[in-house]
Amino acid sequence: MKRLLPSILTADFLNLTSDIQIMKDSGIDIIHIDVMDGVFVPNITFGHKIIEDIKKHFDIKCDVHLMITQPEKHIDNFINAGADVITVHIEASENIDSIIEKVRQAGVKIGISLNPDTDVQLLKRYIDKVDMFLVMSVFPGYGGQRFIKETLDKIDTLVKWREESGLYFDIEIDGGIKKDNINEVIKHGANMIVVGSALYEGGVFTLEGWGDVN
Known part of the structure; x- marks a missing residue:
């Protein structure tokens, strides 16, 4: 099932409270939260407390994308905060297997992400270990960037692996998604579509004109 995940990065x-209420009223049941440390990516955003606060006030799932170095040092905080999905970058840690094990043991879904210039073949050994792969279609760090069309080839590869293996994992894409390219992304096989700045026209959150994506 294809799903649109609003990113709160540019909110x-x-x-934020009224925006999340609009999301829920529109049928959105999961939001995307980009955690950046200023080291792995140049921008700094927020930590696990934002998840705690959202969960305190809303019955909504949190898809947490960790764009941080040594994510293994912080995994427990995000698990305890109530993250429903935790995604780590394959470029950010040499301990991906232990991170997967810890997150799975906590009953939280686990994903692996890769940057636009990272070889998708690095993900193949994890296809039976994770719930999701996240393909970055921009270089991470800031919202509002131009979509890198060549990253669709990575989606094609992941779809092929899924079909050949008989396994199921979600395929998420994040970066530069707009009304004029979302259908192409879905056609290639991504089913979890993260949309950020394009949902905040004039600084105001709106789902108008996005059709029945969710």
Whole structure:
């Protein structure tokens, strides 16, 4: 099932409560939260407390994308905060297997992400170990970047592996998704579509014109 996941990276945080309520009223049941440390990526965003606060006030799932170095040092905080999905970058740690084991033991879904210039073949050994792969279609760090069309080849490869193996895993894409390219992304096989700045026209969150994606 294809799903649209609003990213709160470009949200006006003074309006976040009302934005999430609009999301829920529109049928959105999961949101995407980008955690950045200023080291793995140049930007700094927020930590696990934002998840705690969202969970305190809303019955909504949190898809947490860790763009941080040594994510293994912080995994427990995000598990305890209530993350429903935790995704780590294959480029960010040499301990991916132990991270997968810890997250799975906690009953939380686990994903692996890769940057646009990372070889998708590095993911193949994990196809029977994770719940999701996240393909970055921009270089991570900031919202509002141009979609890198060549990353669709990675989606094609993941779909092929899924079909050949008989395994199921979600395929998520994040970066530069807009109304004029979302259908192409879905056609290639991504079923978890993260949309950020394009949902905040004039700084105001809106799902108008996005059709029945969710």
